[in-house]
Amino acid sequence: xxRQAMADWPDLPMIMKSNRAFLRRAxxxxxxxxxxxxxxxxxxxxxxxxxxxxxxxxxxxxxxVYVDIDPVAVAHSQAILATIPDAVAVQGxxxxxxxxxxxxxxxxxxxxxxxxxxxxxxxxxxVGDQEAPGEAIxxxxxxxxxxxxLVISHATHELHPADLTAAHRALYRQTATPMTMRSQAQVxxxxxxxxLLPPGIVMPDQWHPDPGGAAEDPARVPIWVGVGHxx
Numbered sequence: 112x113x114r115q116a117m118a119d120w121p122d123l124p125m126i127m128k129s130n131r132a133f134l135r136r137a138x139x140x141x142x143x144x145x146x147x148x149x150x151x152x153x154x155x156x157x158x159x160x161x162x163x164x165x166x167x168x169x170x171x172x173x174x175x176v177y178v179d180i181d182p183v184a185v186a187h188s189q190a191i192l193a194t195i196p197d198a199v200a201v202q203g204x205x206x207x208x209x210x211x212x213x214x215x216x217x218x219x220x221x222x223x224x225x226x227x228x229x230x231x232x233x234x235x236x237x238v239g240d241q242e243a244p245g246e247a248i249x250x251x252x253x254x255x256x257x258x259x260x261l262v263i264s265h266a267t268h269e270l271h272p273a274d275l276t277a278a279h280r281a282l283y284r285q286t287a288t289p290m291t292m293r294s295q296a297q298v299x300x301x302x303x304x305x306x307l308l309p310p311g312i313v314m315p316d317q318w319h320p321d322p323g324g325a326a327e328d329p330a331r332v333p334i335w336v337g338v339g340h341x342x
Contacts, residue, residue, distance in 0.1 A: 122331055129332045130264050131160065133315040134232050137262045137338055138162050140319060141228045142169045146260060148227040150217075152178045152205045153234025156187045162230065163198035176220050178203045178211060205234065206242050208250040226258035233334075235301065236266040239291050245301055252304050252341060259341040261305050264315065268292040270333040298335040305339025312337040 117123050138149065147170055151162050154177035163175040177192075177200040179185050188200035199220050203211035211217065221227060229251055238244040248261070299312045310317060315336050 126332050126334065129315045130233055130334055130336075132321075133264055133318055133334075133336050134162070134230070134262075135160065135165055136319050136321070137232075137336075138165050138228065138230070139169065141260055141262075141338070142166045142173065146226055146228045147173045148221050148225060149173065149175045149230060150178065150221060150227050151175065151230040151232070152203070152211075153231065153237070154179050154184075154188070154200070156184050157191055157198075157200070163192070163195060167197070173197065174220055175199075176201065176217050178205070178217075180204050205231070205251075206238060206244070206247055208247050208254065212251075212254050223254060224256055226256050226260070228260045228262060229255065230262045232262060232264045233266070235263060236290050236292060239289070245303070248301050249304065255341055257341055261302060261339045261341070262337075263298060263301055263339075264334050264336040265298045265301075266290060266292045267294060267298070267333050267335050269294055270314070292333075293335075295335050298337065302337060302339040305341055308338045308340060 141149075142165070147166075149162050149166060154162075156179075157163065157177060162177070163173075166173040166175065175198045177188055177198070179188065179200070179202065182202055185200050185202040192198045192200055197220070199216055201211075201214050201216045203214060203217075205211065212223070231248075235244050238247075252261070295312050299307070302312075312335050315332050315334050318336050318338070
């Protein structure tokens with residue numbers, strides 16, 4: 112599936128690297144703002160350049176909980192993190208926030224009475240509208256302490272030719288996680304109850320870009336990103 116996706120859309124590796132670079136910049140920024148707890152939902156398998164490595168290089172006592180729905184990804188993650196202090200992986204589903212937040216391992220790792228950075232990076236586009244992702248985000252918001260943050264990156268259909276996005280959707284329909292691309296306005300709506308940090312909902316390379324690191328044509332990356340603060 113990955114080989115076919117890259118054959119159809121040669122920019123995909125660049126797009127994924129841009130998304131990961133946004134994640135790095137976002138968690139670095141939040142760590143510098145004083146956040147010391149991170150909940151990464153839809154994390155996949157931690158390997159290199161992941162949240163715990165970024166934040167613990169700046170704040171060694173920072174705590175990170177990775178969450179994924181796939182038991183294989185979680186098992187690999189737990190093996191990788193076995194010797195890493197203050198970083199754990201749990202199996203959970205963002206569509207069931209109360210169940211996820213009640214997980215004993217998560218409860219042991221994070222103090223929800225203190226600010227948490229909730230990361231939903233490249234995961235919400237795998238949750239269909241009928242599954243009410245906005246309601247799930249609001250449930251998490253209500254559980255988070257004031258001073259918490261929400262980080263989102265989300266695939267969109269607005270920046271590329273319709274035939275290309277249609278082909279990509281069709282490819283993902285062959286997997287267990289069909290893709291629902293959303294507009295800039297729809298992504299912004301996920302931040303209800305949060306105050307968006309400047310520059311708002313933008314493409315990845317436009318969010319606090321590294322000096323000299325912005326892409327020449329940011330529209331090549333069909334992703335909307337944003338970071339919100341729970342006042």
